[in-house]
Amino acid sequence: MPVFAVVLSMLLTGSLPPLRLHPANERYFEFRGKPTVLVTSGEHYGAVLNLDFDYVRYLDELQSRGFNLTRTFSGTYRETPGSFKIEHNTLAPKPGRYASPWIEKGGKYDLDAFDDAYFRRLKSFMAEASKRGVVVEYVLFCPFYEDGLWTVSPMNAQNNVNRIGDCPREEVFTLKHLKLVDRQLAFVRRAVAELNAFDNLYFEICNEPYFGGVTLDWQKKVAETIAAVEKGLPNTHLIAQNIANGSAKIDKPDPNVSIFNFHYASPPDAIRENRGLSRPIGFDETGFKGTADAVYRREAWEFLLSGGAVFSHLDYSFTIDHPDGTAKIVDPTPGGGGPEFRRQLSILKKLIDGLDLTKTRPINARLASRDGGARPVIGLVDTGKPLYAFYASAGPRAKFSFMLPPKAYKIEWIEPATGAVVKTERVDVLDAGAETVMESPEYRDDVALRISVDAG
The missing domain is CATH 2.60.40 (Immunoglobulin-like)
Structure with a gap:
């Protein structure tokens, strides 16, 4: 029987839990019965929401390097061509090629009607990742960094038939506009239910919530909703919270959150400052240090050898035309990646895999x-x-x-x-x-x- 069929059978019979904290060392993970760290050099989070992206070829490349993680944005947020000077941005689909969780009707979205085609694509992506042993960090929301991104959002009142979301972008992820919050949480409930059967999954509440006015009470509400939905379902999945760029000490962790993510976390002070939590600390996004390999290789070695549990390099060599990650990265794209960097990162992954993380x-x-x-x-x-x-x-x-x-x-x-x-x-x-x-x-x-x- 193929390995994926065996794993699926074990999951369905309840003998194999989804990704979880390792019971013998909760600073690391257990996945399919083995202690693990999550390491990747992955595309810019548009694998599902961009209908032109060939995620099978992408996942094949991750598997070939021994990587076991990818981040993907849910589709509640997207970018537009030219955003942040990123060339061939997978998070910026071409017109008509954006997969939204909500049905589009006559150029506007209905926040009370989910698009079944979107969820079929999402679950197909999850299944292909599962076959290859790749865990998916499913990022539910992302703040709107600038007005142009809020202008194209389905949650903006001018873009939906419900006339919900008539507010500044800085108030989208707060508890100020209850009708909007209701639709956001309805999406969370649907996504959590749809994905419950997958073992290769954890949820991130919001990418970079420290930008754009995202409030802690709103994040807490999302985490509570995930936990409440899964109480009535067979499986429970880990929840991640993106804490800061660089480092910050976490004084009052949300009890529903198990993974604490940081972006641009070099030097790895976030691990030292939060070691007392005894929870996985993630370096969840790299970039803004040029396109050369050495700086990102150094960040990976320093972070993982300091006790980090997640290293997710943002690799801009994955594009629509090059889903295998062979596109040339040129300035002003704000980061690096490519086949040579992935080869180098796989060396570190093999070294960590040779340790007994318990x-x-x-x-x-x-x-x-x-x-x-x-x-x-x-x-x-x-x-x-x-x-x-x-x-x-x-x-x-x-x-x-x-x-x-x-x-x-x-x-x-x-x-x-x-x-x-x-x-x-x-x-x-x-x-x-x-x-x-x-x-x-x-x-x-x-x-x-x-x-x-x-x-x-």
Whole structure:
């Protein structure tokens, strides 16, 4: 029986839960019986709402790289050609090629009538992702960053037959306009019910709610609605909340929220500041640092080796004409991606997959600085093996000092861009109270260090 058929059978019989927090380490996930982190380099969130996008070829590319995540916007928000200077933006469908959750009638939408064709496309996308082991972060809403985006929204009163949504864009996602809120929550209930059978799913309340006037009480209402609907359904799915760009300390987490997402989360301070939550922390969008690979590769290594559970790179090489991610990315598109970056990111994914995440935790080492001092470096230790992984980007050499338990160890220096082991040595640690010093070979951009018990 095909793997997908086995998984589907297990899900339907209730023996396999949807993506969930791992019961042995709730900073990470369990998916289809295995501990996991979610890693991807994915398209600009228009796979479902853009009718011209070939999501099968797109998902094939993610699977080929060993990636297990994609973000997709629900269709309550879309962009227009030229938005944010993005060339060939998948989130900006051509005229007549926009898939909205609501039926369009004579050029206007009916917020009381859902489009069954939209939900068929959505569930087809979910099924194709499931076959390939790809988890979908289904983003329910997104603020309208500028007036032009609000002008084309079905929720704008000028675009719907219900004459609902006669308000400024900054008030769309508040509790000020109850008729509009009612329609938003009706959509949430329909989407949650339609997707309940899928195990490869979690919901994000709203993309970047810290823009455009989105209020916390409105976000809380959406999360409560998701939870209430699923109480009467077979499956329960995780809910994510997008907290901030960069970092912020979460003081009063919503009890219905399990995943806390940050955009542009470099350096990975969000993990350190929120470690006490014991929940997955996600780096949910990259960009605005040019089109080269090295900066985004560094962000991925630093975040995941600091204990992050999600790394979602925004990859602009996926377009309508190149759904396999082979489009050339040129300025002024505000980010990077492409086949070479995905190859590099897959190296990191394989390293993380080699850890037992139920026994993995962040750990500190010291990295000698050029001025003769030392700065802390965060890495991961799998205490079950044990196996240690560290990363450095300040060259041309890295000198780590670290206290290891007495054993014989294999030291491997890895080039993150290629995965090549560029130096191997053996170290015998005899004194439990002494630091072991390890010096890398010379490198250009970055280097990774893997320390494992020497079996031979």
